[in-house]
Amino acid sequence: MLNRKIFIKTFGCQMNEYDSNRIYDSVSKLGFVKTTNQSNADCYILNTCHIRDKAKEKVYHEIGRVKKLYRDKKKPILVVAGCVAQAENEEMIKREPYIDIILGPQSYHKVNDLLKNHIVSLKQEETEFDTISKFGYFDKIKNNNDKISAFLTIQEGCDKFCHFCVVPYTRGPEYSRPFNKIILEAEQLIKNGVKEITLLGQNVNAYSYTENSKEYRISHLINHLDQFSELERIRYTTSHPRDMTDDLIECYSSSHKLMPFVHLPIQSGSNKMLELMNRKHTVDHYLKIYERLKKINKEIEFSSDFIIGYPGETQQDFEDTLNLIKKIKFINSFSFIFSPRPGTKASTLDMLDKNLAKERLTLIQEKLFNNQKEKNKSLENSIVDVLVENKIEKQNKLFGRNKYISPVIFNGSESNIGKVVKVKVQNSNQNTLFGVLDKKKKAA
Ligand code: SF4
Secondary structure (H helix, E strand, O other): OOOEEEEEEEOOOHHHHHHHHHHHHHHHHHOEEEOOOOOOOOEEEEEEOOOOOOHHHHHHHHHHHHHHHOOOOOOOEEEEEEHHHHHHOOHHHHHOOOOOEEEOHHHHHHHHHHHHHHOOOOOEEEOOOOHHHHHHHHHOOOOOOOOOEEEEEOEEOOOOOOOOOOHHHHOOOOEEOOHHHHHHHHHHHHHHOOOEEEEEOOOHHHOEEEEOOEEEEHHHHHHHHHOOOOOOEEEEEOOOHHHOOHHHHHHHHHOOOEOOEEEOOOEOOOHHHHHHOOOOOOHHHHHHHHHHHHHHOOOOEEEOEEEEOOOOOOHHHHHHHHHHHHHHOOOOOEEEEOOOOOOOHHHHOOOOOHHHHHHHHHHHHHHHHHHHHHHHHHOOOOEEEEEEEEEEHHHOEEEEEOOOOOEEEEEOOHHHOOOEEEEEEEEEOOOOEEEEEOOOOOOO
16 A cells, blocks of 8 residues: 555544544554645545534535545545544445445544455444544554644543533543553654644543552643643643632642633533533532632633523523623633534424524624734733744744734744744734744743
8 A cells, every 4th residue: 555645634623633643643554645635645534523513414515525526536535534424324325325434533543454444345334432442552653743733632522411512422431541641642742843732632621540549630641741841832622610620720820831721611601501501510610710710820811612592592691691701701712503413412402593593693702702802902012922833934924822822923034933932912803913023022
């Protein structure tokens, strides 16, 4: 199979991005070489996401695109991976014979065998929940990611069963990787030149691994990573309010590298809605976390996820969410109208009027976007720390992110890539800060 080209199109969350990179690491053992040209691959993988609306139909639409791209060429081996593959399994091959392999997220360790078998022209489906074998396999393969900012999966799956969510069905029960394997992978990433590690998990702060009667939590990982001198920044996502334990909160004062930016989904500002969603936390609990973290460092900012128009949401519930956004001033947040996922409890409930839900979403987004604009505006004329990730070729400028993960674009030489530099912010818009390198002043 020497020098066959492989292209992976990744949809959805950071975990899918991490998974796609690990699949590349695995198939390189078979001689597959990564290509960025999607119309010239021997193997084409669609790494799918089931979170958004009409996920399944979007995958069939994508397959239609691939068919067109290869109409006059040799057909690539088409693999559908990810959460849609898990949810739909062999049904997909029946409906779309162009698909060769169906690969669920817990079966990625089998990708090489499946590709080898495919050479003898077998259609295959692999959607077992086999998380331990998957990570056992990938632990033996070097993580080749050498970007400045890299993801590192520490935990997968979820036991919480929020009524709207498919993750417990597509990614399976909570599983935490062994502590020492995560540290080894982090060391490898740092050796590759990575300067920022984002610890990943569907319930990342539920991470719990016990060895010799000692329980390791995400706080242990953060404190350990903090000691690697060549690492500049630590982040983690996505977390659940119920798992914001004291030891994790304490990291915000003990760690020098943990960024003061907390992405903590709340979904609604109404306790009634949180109960209907089966979120297992209250608004009050969330506010206490916010207050404790602000006490540790008033510069900490929050971002969140919001579901608008969930079945049963009254005008009062909606206003409670607006009030919470006023109080916490969330930045960089995500908000969506509820859309039912097949197989979840919420999929059987009566939907709210579509137009009403749309109106509410517009109002929520106005507030969230405004918070974002105001935050960026407040940084104008100040000096911010920026981890430089790459050069934007067309603009001949550098791209990096501040501690709140906002993009920063500025002039500077390529020798700054991989460094934390000080940038004087000159202007901004909702999404981005623009500035110039400042070598003299201290960063705010
Ligand atoms: S905690 Fe997160 S991943 Fe788990 S069911 Fe709820 S929304 Fe889904």
